[in-house]
Amino acid sequence: MTDLRPDRLLYEGKAKQVYAADSADEIVIHYKDDATAFNGVKKAQIADKGVINCKLSAFFMEKMAAAGVPTAFLKQVGPRDQLCRKVEIIPVELVVRNVVAGSLAKRLGRPEGEKLARPLLEHFYKSDELNDPQINEDGAILMGYAKAWELAAMREYALTVNDALRAFWDSLGVELVDFKLEFGRYHGQVVLADEITPDGSRLWERATGRKLDKDVFRRDLGDLSETYRELYSRVFGEALR
Ligand SMILES: Nc1ncnc2c1ncn2[C@@H]1O[C@H](COP(=O)(O)OP(=O)(O)OP(=O)(O)O)[C@@H](O)[C@H]1O
Ligand SMILES: [Mg+2]
Known part of the structure; x- marks a missing residue:
């Protein structure tokens, strides 16, 4: 499995981190527990949000692929981590x-x-x-x-x-x-x-x-x-x- 070393961090957003994966064509998206609203003006930590959103998004992306929509999602590789195509x-x-x-x-x-x-x-x-x-x-x-x-x-x-x-x-x-x-x-x-x-x-x-x-x-x-x-x-x- 791809490890999320700090030196592989490409981007830190409000809800997720993006890491380089082993292949240059791919990334690992890490779902954090951070919640923000109003473009970051309001912030909080929400217990388990990252785990829940990671699994829900993986589930829905697979559903969308089955419905004929090409997606960047490849597979879930950890409770908060997804391997995705780098777009x-x-x-x-x-x-x-x-x-x-x-x-x-x-x-x-x-x-x-x-x-x-x-x-x-x-x-x-x-x-x-x-x-x-x-x-x-x-x-x-x-x-x-x-x-x-x-x-x-x-x-x-x-x-x-x-x-x-x-x-x-x-x-x-x-x-x-x-x-x-x-x-x-x-x-x-x-x-x-x-x-x-x-x-x-x-x-x-x-x-x-x-x-x-x-x-x-x-x-x-x-x-x-x-x-x-x-x-x-x-x-x-x-x-x-
Ligand atoms: N498959 C992908 N390849 C490359 N970048 C991606 C992919 N999926 C999502 N991203 C980008 O990774 C980042 C995810 O971080 P997050 O959602 O926390 O960002 P954000 O704080 O909402 O800010 P913003 O989306 O404005 O950059 C976003 O910038 C998103 O556009
Ligand atoms: Mg976002």
């Missing part, structure tokens, strides 16, 4: 929305919980300094952040991911409100990268409307560690440890 991240994040919430509600003054007639795709320029501003496809092409064909592939994959994820959560009595995806370039192909976790998704318990995602932390609604443990049990049919 060039496309600096355009995609948000898929099924229900109005969060920044969309704020921006357009719509009530949270309003159902959308079809999935809404929103693009954001990935820039911590600028706070990930929204951008449209035309802008992303003009500024050189992505090619038109890449954005088209991202759109198609994002909608496939939405269909598959939505059906899965639905079967567990959970509504997939929205989620964020990152894509990368790998040998001339666009692939789904980064993570699919409750950090970057909104998940509402259908029967009660209770939030089962990072909004619990953002909005001080309860214990995020407990919430994530509950999600883990629902998905894997057994409690963590």
Whole structure:
């Protein structure tokens, strides 16, 4: 197994560390327990979040590959570690929305919980300094952040991911409100990268409307560690440890 020596650390993000792997074409992504909100303004350690998100993301990435979406994920190599293809991240994040919430509600003054007639795709320029501003496809092409064909592939994959994820959560009595995806370039192909976790998704318990995602932390609604443990049990049919 690849060891995570400090001299192999390539990048430290807010929720994960990225390490060089034995092959130059691959990396190891290490999931930390750190939670942040509002672009790092609010921070906390959430017990077991790294372990839970690592396993959930691995599970969902395998599901997406089975649904026909190429992904960077290769395999889980430790409780918090994944071996992934090393991609060039496309600096355009995609948000898929099924229900109005969060920044969309704020921006357009719509009530949270309003159902959308079809999935809404929103693009954001990935820039911590600028706070990930929204951008449209035309802008992303003009500024050189992505090619038109890449954005088209991202759109198609994002909608496939939405269909598959939505059906899965639905079967567990959970509504997939929205989620964020990152894509990368790998040998001339666009692939789904980064993570699919409750950090970057909104998940509402259908029967009660209770939030089962990072909004619990953002909005001080309860214990995020407990919430994530509950999600883990629902998905894997057994409690963590
Ligand atoms: N397969 C991959 N190959 C290369 N880089 C990746 C891959 N998957 C994810 N990344 C990048 O690794 C980093 C993961 O760290 P983390 O998610 O903690 O970052 P972050 O704090 O959210 O910041 P940011 O995403 O803005 O860099 C991100 O920059 C992400 O874009
Ligand atoms: Mg991230």
